[in-house]
Amino acid sequence: MKNDLAEVRKQALMINLWKLSIDTTNSNNLTPLHLAVIHNCDHSIVTFLLDRGADLGCTDSEGNNAMHLAVFHNAKTILRILLQRATDCNFSLNTFNYEGFTPLLLATIEDKLDMVKTFLDFGVDANVRDQKSGRTPLFHALENNNFDMVQHLLCCGADKKIKNFSGTSAHDAVFELEGISPDIKNMIIGKELFTVNSTRAEKRKKGGSTGG
Structure with missing residues (x-):
């Protein structure tokens, strides 16, 4: 949420040490990837989370995945990154x-x-x-x-x-x-x-x- 890649890297390392998922959600059922999209973070953070295994299929409490959220929050650059990653891993674009x-x-x-x-x-x-x-x-x-x-x-x-x-x-x-x-x-x-x-x-x- 602070758009801080260095801190994201640090927290990802801690999550890995604690054997937690990169898709661990907060109280609103939002993953780090969801939050990166909602806050229109730098593309480097989105790419980092995806490279660490962030799941495009994770949804919030209303069934929205990261691509739905990108539309809601007008995250145009992030949307293209998500679509490219979805295409590369054969994730459905019609969820x-x-x-x-x-x-x-x-x-x-x-x-x-x-x-x-x-x-x-x-x-x-x-x-x-x-x-x-x-x-x-x-x-x-x-x-x-x-x-x-x-x-x-x-x-x-x-x-x-x-x-x-x-x-x-x-x-x-x-x-x-x-x-x-x-x-x-x-x-x-x-x-x-x-x-x-x-x-x-x-x-x-x-x-x-x-x-x-």
Whole structure:
């Protein structure tokens, strides 16, 4: 919490001598790695704890692991370190907290586009559905009326036809939600219309050539 690498090294040595886990928690069920993320400590401390075996799977009392916490506390540099380590050790990037959200879903809900981009850069599933309502990141971005988020998710393969637990997709929601900007509607529906019109135009072109 004091962002003091030298002291962290010293305490890690003591923990090792006492044969305690590097993931020993405090009264709030937070590990040293959790605290490093919450307090946005220097990346050297995060790396040190991970090198000493800090478990990415440890969760707080609400089921949040270090990546969830990085989103909550806007720890962008730390998030990239965590994602790289998770990738290296094949740790799932789509873990759910007790509310049913993955770190990517949380980043989308909180309109943190930079973090969403980071998750997608690391290959996180753009179509993961939350366990609370079945909404995808695209659905949440649509509800937030966030043009840039919707655009980026679509460019990264977000599927607008995936339905939530109530049977409604992001594509359907465009017609049901109030206040959605025309630009977002065009992205969700316009591409589809453009594809249809382009196909028809191509058929007409071929038909005309054949007739000539």
